[in-house]
Amino acid sequence: MGTSIRILMLAIAAGVAASGCASGPRQHMELRPDGSKAGAGTLVDGMQEGEWTFWHQNGTVSARGSYTRDVRDGSWTHWHPSGALHMRGAYAGARQVGLWEFWHPNGALQCSGEFVDGREHGPWVHGHDNGAVAQRGVYVEGQRMLRWEQFDAAGRPVSRGSWLDDRPVGVWSQWDASGTETKLQYPLPGGTEHASESWDEGALRREGFVRDGAAHGPWLSRHRNGTPRAFVVFDRGEPRGELVVWRADGTVLARGQVEGTRCVGTWQVQQAGALVPVDATHEPRAPWDRTWSEAEVADRENPLAVAARWLEELASPREVVPVPVVPQAPVAAVVAEPQPREEAPTDPGEWTAREREELEVFRRYYRDGRLPRRSGAADRYGSGAGATTLGKGDAPLAGRIVGAQLPVTEFPAADGTRLDLASLRGKRVLFVVLRGFTSQVCVYCFAQTAELAPLAKRWRELDCEVVVMFPGTRSRMAAFQSACSSEFGDAAPPYRLVYDPDLQLAKALGLQGNLARPASFVLDREGIVRHAYVAESVENTADRPSAARLAEWVESTR
Numbered sequence: 001m002g003t004s005i006r007i008l009m010l011a012i013a014a015g016v017a018a019s020g021c022a023s024g025p026r027q028h029m030e031l032r033p034d035g036s037k038a039g040a041g042t043l044v045d046g047m048q049e050g051e052w053t054f055w056h057q058n059g060t061v062s063a064r065g066s067y068t069r070d071v072r073d074g075s076w077t078h079w080h081p082s083g084a085l086h087m088r089g090a091y092a093g094a095r096q097v098g099l100w101e102f103w104h105p106n107g108a109l110q111c112s113g114e115f116v117d118g119r120e121h122g123p124w125v126h127g128h129d130n131g132a133v134a135q136r137g138v139y140v141e142g143q144r145m146l147r148w149e150q151f152d153a154a155g156r157p158v159s160r161g162s163w164l165d166d167r168p169v170g171v172w173s174q175w176d177a178s179g180t181e182t183k184l185q186y187p188l189p190g191g192t193e194h195a196s197e198s199w200d201e202g203a204l205r206r207e208g209f210v211r212d213g214a215a216h217g218p219w220l221s222r223h224r225n226g227t228p229r230a231f232v233v234f235d236r237g238e239p240r241g242e243l244v245v246w247r248a249d250g251t252v253l254a255r256g257q258v259e260g261t262r263c264v265g266t267w268q269v270q271q272a273g274a275l276v277p278v279d280a281t282h283e284p285r286a287p288w289d290r291t292w293s294e295a296e297v298a299d300r301e302n303p304l305a306v307a308a309r310w311l312e313e314l315a316s317p318r319e320v321v322p323v324p325v326v327p328q329a330p331v332a333a334v335v336a337e338p339q340p341r342e343e344a345p346t347d348p349g350e351w352t353a354r355e356r357e358e359l360e361v362f363r364r365y366y367r368d369g370r371l372p373r374r375s376g377a378a379d380r381y382g383s384g385a386g387a388t389t390l391g392k393g394d395a396p397l398a399g400r401i402v403g404a405q406l407p408v409t410e411f412p413a414a415d416g417t418r419l420d421l422a423s424l425r426g427k428r429v430l431f432v433v434l435r436g437f438t439s440q441v442c443v444y445c446f447a448q449t450a451e452l453a454p455l456a457k458r459w460r461e462l463d464c465e466v467v468v469m470f471p472g473t474r475s476r477m478a479a480f481q482s483a484c485s486s487e488f489g490d491a492a493p494p495y496r497l498v499y500d501p502d503l504q505l506a507k508a509l510g511l512q513g514n515l516a517r518p519a520s521f522v523l524d525r526e527g528i529v530r531h532a533y534v535a536e537s538v539e540n541t542a543d544r545p546s547a548a549r550l551a552e553w554v555e556s557t558r
Contacts, residue, residue, distance in 0.1 A: 025049070028353060032057065039350060041067070048352050056081045063347070065091070070352045072440065078347055080105045087347065089115070095438045102344055104129040111344050113139070118438035122244055123220070123228040126342040128153040135342045137163070138220055140233065142473070143502065144341065145218045146207055147196075161186070162194050164209060164217070166341075166502060170194045192216075195318055199224050205292070206314060208234065221314045223248040223295045230310040232258065239315055245307045248295035254303040256280055261311050269303040280304050288312040343475035348483045349440020359443060362542065365390065366451040369546035389536060390543050397510060398519075398532035405527050406431065407508040411469060411498035414477060419467070419498050421527060428464040428554050429523040432495075433505070434480075435541045436471040436515035441483040444518070444542045449484065449493070451547045456494035464554045466495035471516040473501045513538035520545050522553045530557045 028048075030039040036059065041052030048067040056062045060083050065076030071094045078086040084107055089100030095118030102110040108131045113124030119142030126135040132155050137148030144163035152158055156179065161172030168186040175181050188194065195215075196207035203226060208219030214237035221229040227250050232243040243263070244255040252275065256267030263280040292313055298306050351359070365371045371390060409421040421429065432452070434445040449468055459466050470477040477499040484493065500506065506516035517538055522531040531553040535543040 030353070043353060044069075046354050054350055063350070067352075070354060072349065087345065094118075094440075100344065111342065113344075116141070116242075120344070122231055123246075124344075138218060138228075138231065140218045146220055147204065162207070164188070164192070164194075197318060199292075211236075215315070219314055221310065225295075229295075230307075230314045232311065232314060234315075239311060243307060243311055245303075245310050247298050253298055254307040256307075258311060261308070261315055263304055263308055263311075267304060267307075269307075271303075278304065288316075290316070341474070343473055346473075346475045346479040347440075348479040349437075351440070351443050355443040359447060362444060362447040363451055366448045366544060366546055367454075368548045389540075391545075392536060393543060393545075394517075394534040394536055398534045401509060401521065401532045401534075402529050404529060406505065406521065406523070406529065408500070408505040409527070411500055411505075412474070414481060414497040414499065419496060421467070421523070424465050424467075424523075425527055426525050428462060428525060428557055429521075429527075430459070430464055430466045430550055430554055431521045431523060432466070432468045433511065433516055433519040433521075434468065434470050435518050437476065437480070438514065441480055442541065444544065445480065446483055448518070448544050449495070452550075453494050455547050455551060458551055459494070459554075462551070462554050468493075468495045468497050469505065470497065470499040471503050471506050472499060474499060517541075518544045520550060522550070522557050524557050 025042050025044045028041060028043045029037065032038050036057060037055045039052060039054045041048055042050045047070040049069065051064065051066050053061060054063045056079075058081055060081055061079055062081075063076060063078045065072060066074040068074075072091040073093070075088075075090045077088045080086045082105060084105055085103050086105075087100065087102045089096055090098050096115035097117070099112070099114050101112040104110045104127075106129055108129050109125075109127045110129075111124060111126040113120055114122045116122075120139035121141055123138050124136065125133060128134045130153055132153050133149075133151050134153075135148060135150045137144060138146045143166040145165070147160065147162050149160045150158040157173075157175050159172060159174045161168055161184075162170050169188045169192075170186060172184040172186060173181050174184060191211055193210040194207070195210050197205050199205045201224070203224055204222055206219065206221040208215055209217040211217070215234040216236055218231070218233050220231045223229050225248055227248055228246050229248075230243065230245045232239045233241050238260055239258050241257065242255060243258045245253045247253050247270075252268075252270065254267055254269040255275075256263055257265045265279075265281060266277050267280040268275040269278045288309060293306075293309060297309070301309075361371070369391060406421065411419055413419045421431070432448070434449070435442045437445075452466060452468070470480055477497070481497070503512055503515060506512040509519070511517040511519055511534065517535045518541060519532065519534045521529050521533075524530050533545045535541060537543075
C-alpha cells in the first residue's frame with residue numbers, strides 16, 4: 001500500500017513546554033524518513049499555534065504562515081521549489097480572504113484578485129508565463145459575471161463576452177489564429193437583459209444586468225483605460241452589500257457597506273498607501289452633478305466622497321438601451337462554453353500533527369467501522385456528554401433522499417470529460433460525496449477514499465461503479481488529487497472522480513455547509529437511491545460509513 005510523505009513524517013519534540021507540563025506550548029519539528037526537515041512550529045495542547053514553516057524536499061522553504069488551534073489563520077506566503085514566490089494572501093477561519101496574488105515559477109504574475117469567504121469575488125486577472133494577460137473579468141461569490149476577455153500569449157484577442165451565474169449569455173465574439181471574428185449567441189434567462197454603455201471614445205464605461213426594468217445583480221464601472229472603477233451588487237434597483245472602488249492604477253481606493261446610494265458603517269479607505277478604517281455613516285456628501293468624473297478626482301477628493309460619487313454614477317439612469325438579445329447581424333446559436341475557466345492554483349496544505357497522528361485510526365474506521373477505544377479520536381467521538389458520534393448519521397435527511405433519483409446527475413470529470421449517471425443505468429452505483437475543503441485537503445476525505453481502493457475487486461464482482469464527487473472547483477479537486485497521488489501512485493484511483501464547482505447537488509439535497517456534508521448513496525440499476533448516509537451535522541465531517549458497510553448495501557441492492 002502506498003503511503004503519503006505526510007503520513008511518514010516523524011514528529012520529534014525540539015524543546016519542552018515553557019510551563020513544564022505536556023499540554024503547554026512546545027516547539028515541534030517534523031522530519032521526513034530521509035531526515036530532511038518537513039515542518040516546524042509550536043504545539044499548544046497538541047494543536048498547531050502561531051507561526052509555522054514548511055520545507056520542500058529539496059530544502060527550500062515551501063510555506064510560512066500562522067495557525068489558530070490547527071486552522072490556518074492570518075497571512076501566508078508560499079514559494080516554488082526554486083525559491084521563487086508562488087502565492088501570497090491571508091486566511092480567516094480556514095477560508096481565503098482579501099487580496100491573493102500568484103506567480104509562475106519564472107516570476108510572471110499568474111493571477112490576482114480577492115477572495116470573500118473562500119470564493120473569488122470582484123475583478124480578477126490571469127496571466128501567461130510571458131507576462132501577457134490571459135483572461136480578465138469579474139467573479140461574484142466564485143461565479144463568473146459580466147464581461148470576460150481572453151487573449152493569447154501574443155496579446156491577440158481570443159474571445160470576449162458576458163457571463164451570468166457562470167454561464168455565457170448574450171452575444172460573444174471569438175477570433176481564430178488569423179484574426180477572423182465569429183459572433184456567437186447564448187441565451188439569457190427570461191426577463192433578464194444585459195446592459196452596457198461606453199465612454200465617448202468607445203471604451204466600456206459600465207455594464208450589468210437588468211431584470212424587469214431594474215438593475216439586478218452585479219454591476220461594474222470602468223475607467224477610460226479599462227481598469228475597474230466601482231463594483232456593487234444590486235437588488236431590484238437598489239445597491240446592497242459591499243461597494244469596492246479602485247484608482248485607475250488598479251489599487252483599492254475604498255471599500256465598505258452601502259444602503260441604497262449611501263456609504264454606512266466602518267469603511268476601509270486608502271491613506272498613505274494603506275487601507276485604514278474610517279466611520280462612513282455621518283460623512284458629509286456633496287450632491288452628484290450628473291456628470292461622469294475622470295479618474296483624477298481620486299487624487300483631489302476624500303476617498304469616501306469619491307466612493308459615493310462613483311456609486312451614484314453606477315446607479316444613475318442608463319444612457320443607452322440594453323444590448324438586444326437578438327443582434328442585428330445573424331450569429332450562430334450555441335450552447336458550448338466559449339472559453340475554459342482559468343483558476344487560481346490551490347495549495348493542498350499540510351495536515352496538522354494531530355491529523356497525521358490519527359490518520360491510521362480513521363483509515364481503520366473507514367475500513368471496517370471500528371474505532372479504537374484508547375485514542376484521541378475515540379474521546380472526541382464517544383458517548384460522553386457533548387461528544388459527537390460516528391456511525392449514526394442524519395437519518396431523517398438520508399431517509400428523504402431514498403426512493404428517488406439524485407436531483408443532479410451530470411458532472412465534469414477529473415479526466416476532462418463529463419459523466420452523466422444516466423449512462424451507468426443497468427449497473428449498481430456507489431456515489432460518494434466528499435466534504436471538499438477551503439483551506440487544506442480534508443484528512444477524512446483522504447482516509448475514506450483510500451479505503452475504497454482495496455475493495456476494487458469486490459466492486460467489480462458486485463457490478464458496481466464507484467463515483468466519488470468532490471464539491472468545489474477544478475483547482476481544489478486537483479489539489480485533492482495531488483494529496484492522494486502518493487496513495488495510488490501514477491495509476492488512476494479505482495473510482496471515477498467528478499466535481500461540482502457550483503455545489504448544485506449539495507444545494508439540491510440540503511448538504512451545503514463548508515462545503516458539503518459528507519454523504520454516500522447506493523443507486524440501483526435504474527438510478528434510484530436505495531441506501532443513503534448523511535453525516536450527523538455540518539461540523540461532524542468525520543461521520544461517514546465504512547467501506548465494509550457500503551459493500552453490504554451494494555450487495556443488498558438489486
